[in-house]
Amino acid sequence: MTSLRVAVLGATGYTGGEALRLLAGHPAAEVTVVGAGRTAGGRVGDTHPHLVPFADRRFESLPVEAVAERAEAALLALPHEESAGTAPALVEAGVRVVDLSGAFRLEASAYPPWYGFEHPDPTWLGKAVYGLPEVMGEQIAGADLVANPGCYPTAVLLALGPLLSAGLLEPEGMVVDAKSGISGAGRVPAETTQYAASEGSIRPYQAGVHRHTPEIEAGLSAAAGAPVTVTFVPHVVPTTRGILATCYARTRAAADTLAAALAEAHDPHPFVRALPAGELPDPKRVAGSNLAEVGVAVDGHSGTAVVAGAVDNLVKGAAGQAIQNLNLMFGLPETAGLDHPPVYP
Ligand SMILES: NC(=O)c1ccc[n+]([C@@H]2O[C@H](COP(=O)([O-])OP(=O)(O)OC[C@H]3O[C@@H](n4cnc5c(N)ncnc54)[C@H](OP(=O)(O)O)[C@@H]3O)[C@@H](O)[C@H]2O)c1
DSSP states (O other): OOOEEEEEEEEHHHHHHHHHHHHHTTTEEEEEEEEOSTTTTBBBBHTTTTTTGGTBOOOBBOOHHHHHHHOOOEESSHHHHHHHHHHHHHTTTTTTEEEEEESSOGGGGHHHHHHSSSOOHHHHHOOOEEOOHHHHHHHHHSSSEEEEOOHHHHHHHHHHHHHTTTTOBBTTTTTEEEEEOOOGSSSOOOOOSSOOOOTOOOHHHHOTTTTTTTHHHHHHHHHSSSSEEEEEEEEEEESSSSSEEEEEESSOOOOHHHHHHHHHHTTTTTTEEETTTTTOOOOGGGTTTSSSEEEEETTTTTTTTEEEEETTTTTTIIIIHHHHHHHTTTTTOOTTTOOOOOOOO
């Protein structure tokens, strides 16, 4: 069988490196371009000592035409503004793209307030398919440009989406309280990601103004069939990987009914594990894998459903989901390269 030739652009970063790690075990794909920005020319093994299969390869910075000669598909693990220009050029050159950034997830008017830039090519926003396979499966197969979801939205939409679709939660007044490991901020160090600043801390940030808010609201609105707003408060916790999104909503049903709805919705989905009523997810149990856990408990005293989703931000929240999308786009088994169990403990 001929392998799918894949370019990974932004391969020095945390999500790009994770894409290389997962593609190293993919039975039907080979990495033909290992792209980077400032690090171009460097040896992969010097940046990613764990990626032994790629150790002597060199990072490259290539024009779009050269990427198109070597690859049918590209995973873009680039900054948002860089992706906004690169992804359309690649598609026009015949390369099908999964973009891990936020550059193609929203409508044009959302970019200045939430991302701080005018989208350079809004016509592509209408052509991109939002790459949450559990919701968009068939549309992904026909897409040339897939907008891979954000890490927090993935956890939230897998947990809350089916319950809103089934009309089991009140759509008003929902609160999403989410925790992320430090790798969510990428590889470039900042004062707030230093060990000394993070160890022993749980730090809320960007309450109500985080750029994943409109993405979460768009996905939940589609599920509910009506506009939904949420209060979204992310936190950084002193772990390397993992996201836990704990969501609070007024419930219209008991825990058993909610858990049954989650189980029924996710039964066909190979990467989502719906837990029994009263059990809530743990990001430790999905680390290193493309699995998501979702679960629900009900606080009968206040009539509140506590609905939670857990993912590894670098895998189901980024590179793993991107490869799941790639598999769907190219007619490969959805689980190819992704069917290993999590790392535990
Ligand atoms: N971290 C997460 O958990 C996560 C989850 C979901 C989505 N994402 C998204 O995925 C993307 C990558 O995130 P990350 O955390 O992997 O970032 P990162 O660790 O900072 O890596 C960024 C990568 O982009 C490359 N790059 C930067 N500027 C470039 C340019 N002008 N031209 C070409 N390459 C350039 C860098 O190469 P050099 O080092 O050589 O400059 C590096 O390989 C972002 O859009 C992020 O929002 C991240």
